[in-house]
Amino acid sequence: MFDIQVLQGIEKPLNFTGGKRPSNKGIKHTAHLGSPQTQRVISNNDAATMQQSFPMNGGDGPHSYRNNSHFQRQDMNVSRTMIEEAIAKKLDVKCFSSNPFRLANLGCSVGPNTFIAMQHIVEAVERRYLVQGLKSEMPEFQVFFNDHVGNDFNTLFASLPTERRYFACGVPGSFHGRLFPESSIHFMFSSHALHWLSKVPEELLDKNSPAWNRGRIHYTSGPEEVSHAYAAQFEHDMEIFLSARAKELVVGGMIVFLILALPNGIPASQNPYGIMFDLLGSCLMDMAKEGLISEAQVDSFNLPIHLASPEQMTELVERNECLTIERMELVNSRSKLVGPINGKEYAMYLRAGLEGIFAQHFGSGIIDQLFDSFSKKIMESSHQLESGNKEGILLFVVLRRK
Numbered sequence: 001m002f003d004i005q006v007l008q009g010i011e012k013p014l015n016f017t018g019g020k021r022p023s024n025k026g027i028k029h030t031a032h033l034g035s036p037q038t039q040r041v042i043s044n045n046d047a048a049t050m051q052q053s054f055p056m057n058g059g060d061g062p063h064s065y066r067n068n069s070h071f072q073r074q075d076m077n078v079s080r081t082m083i084e085e086a087i088a089k090k091l092d093v094k095c096f097s098s099n100p101f102r103l104a105n106l107g108c109s110v111g112p113n114t115f116i117a118m119q120h121i122v123e124a125v126e127r128r129y130l131v132q133g134l135k136s137e138m139p140e141f142q143v144f145f146n147d148h149v150g151n152d153f154n155t156l157f158a159s160l161p162t163e164r165r166y167f168a169c170g171v172p173g174s175f176h177g178r179l180f181p182e183s184s185i186h187f188m189f190s191s192h193a194l195h196w197l198s199k200v201p202e203e204l205l206d207k208n209s210p211a212w213n214r215g216r217i218h219y220t221s222g223p224e225e226v227s228h229a230y231a232a233q234f235e236h237d238m239e240i241f242l243s244a245r246a247k248e249l250v251v252g253g254m255i256v257f258l259i260l261a262l263p264n265g266i267p268a269s270q271n272p273y274g275i276m277f278d279l280l281g282s283c284l285m286d287m288a289k290e291g292l293i294s295e296a297q298v299d300s301f302n303l304p305i306h307l308a309s310p311e312q313m314t315e316l317v318e319r320n321e322c323l324t325i326e327r328m329e330l331v332n333s334r335s336k337l338v339g340p341i342n343g344k345e346y347a348m349y350l351r352a353g354l355e356g357i358f359a360q361h362f363g364s365g366i367i368d369q370l371f372d373s374f375s376k377k378i379m380e381s382s383h384q385l386e387s388g389n390k391e392g393i394l395l396f397v398v399l400r401r402k
């Protein structure tokens with residue numbers, strides 16, 4: 001009767017003969033990752049798939065991600081040599097027949113970090129073609145910049161480097177679902193994005209559940225049931241992510257990602273991010289005591305962010321039969337995140353990424369006060385942050401499509 005092709009959040013009805021267009025509400029994209037032709041529905045609209053999306057602060061203002069993402073940039077620079085090594089040793093460009101060479105950055109935000117990463121990767125791939133004796137077959141490059149539909153793509157594209165050596169496209173939609181046609185991408189990269197869950201685990205909001213997260217905004221320092229609910233959501237999301245990427249990568253293609261992490265067996269309460277999330281939660285509880293917000297609002301708010309361990313990530317990748325682990329290791333960030341604490345700088349860093357999610361739940365009126373008090377609290381707790389686990393707060397992962 002009908003066939004709907006939905007690519008990158010755009011629905012295009014094909015051969016639709018009915019009077020009223022059938023709804024695809026309730027159809028889960030995961031069910032169709034390997035489905036036959038008749039079920040070619042790839043709904044990657046965040047609203048349609050019930051996913052939550054909280055883009056970083058857009059624009060170019062004092063609180064924008066663009067002007068407050070140098071910690072992430074420093075982290076990415078730490079892994080630059082590792083990315084180059086992965087391309088030099090593991091990417092066999094001889095087995096790619098198609099031109100152009102297609103790259104994707106998943107969770108790109110607004111730059112400039114994404115441009116720096118894409119430039120480095122293009123250069124490393126070019127070197128690989130030269131080393132493999134394929135100078136005459138040097139491809140053109142096409143970069144797909146992906147993020148949620150609410151990302152500030154205008155700022156992203158307005159600041160594209162003029163000297164770039166690639167063609168640029170935007171791909172709106174969640175990476176917790178299909179984004180590209182089958183076997184179409186040669187290299188994917190994602191930095192500081194995969195720790196975002198597709199949604200807050202439902203049991204956290206159920207007052208009758210042991211995972212009801214009263215008085216906290218994250219699983220750090222919470223009961224075991226809360227951590228388990230977060231871990232289960234992360235596993236569900238990553239399974240979808242990996243299965244979608246396995247479909248989209250060409251054979252021999254590669255995905256490299258950097259994700260916030262915890263070493264095996266280390267509690268989140270010893271991780272700089274865990275400590276900061278607890279501090280943000282206690283700022284909110286102080287505001288509730290002052291009557292600026294209600295305790296019920298704090299009880300019903302949870303940050304959809306999970307810190308993965310290498311053990312957990314290994315298990316998840318191994319469940320996917322199409323991807324092999326080429327390298328996985330914890331990276332010791334050299335960013336200021338583990339150096340001397342500057343409360344204001346930390347507050348600006350977190351605000352650029354989290355303002356949207358707090359404003360949506362508590363209203364934008366509390367934001368200035370929330371991050372002011374966070375910047376004071378973090379100075380008072382700097383000993384805790386400095387003595388926390390500094391080893392490996394990021395996980396560097398290289399996977400290859402079999």
Ligand SMILES: C[S@@+](CC[C@H](N)C(=O)[O-])C[C@H]1O[C@@H](n2cnc3c(N)ncnc32)[C@H](O)[C@@H]1O
Pocket residue numbers: 054055056069072073076106107108109110113114146147148151173174175176190191192193194196198353
């Ligand atoms: C901290 S920013 C990182 C941006 C950039 N990669 C960097 O390293 O500076 C995380 C980005 O991931 C995006 N993101 C989170 N979940 C996503 C999802 N499911 N699909 C696409 N993008 C997502 C956010 O919207 C945000 O722009």
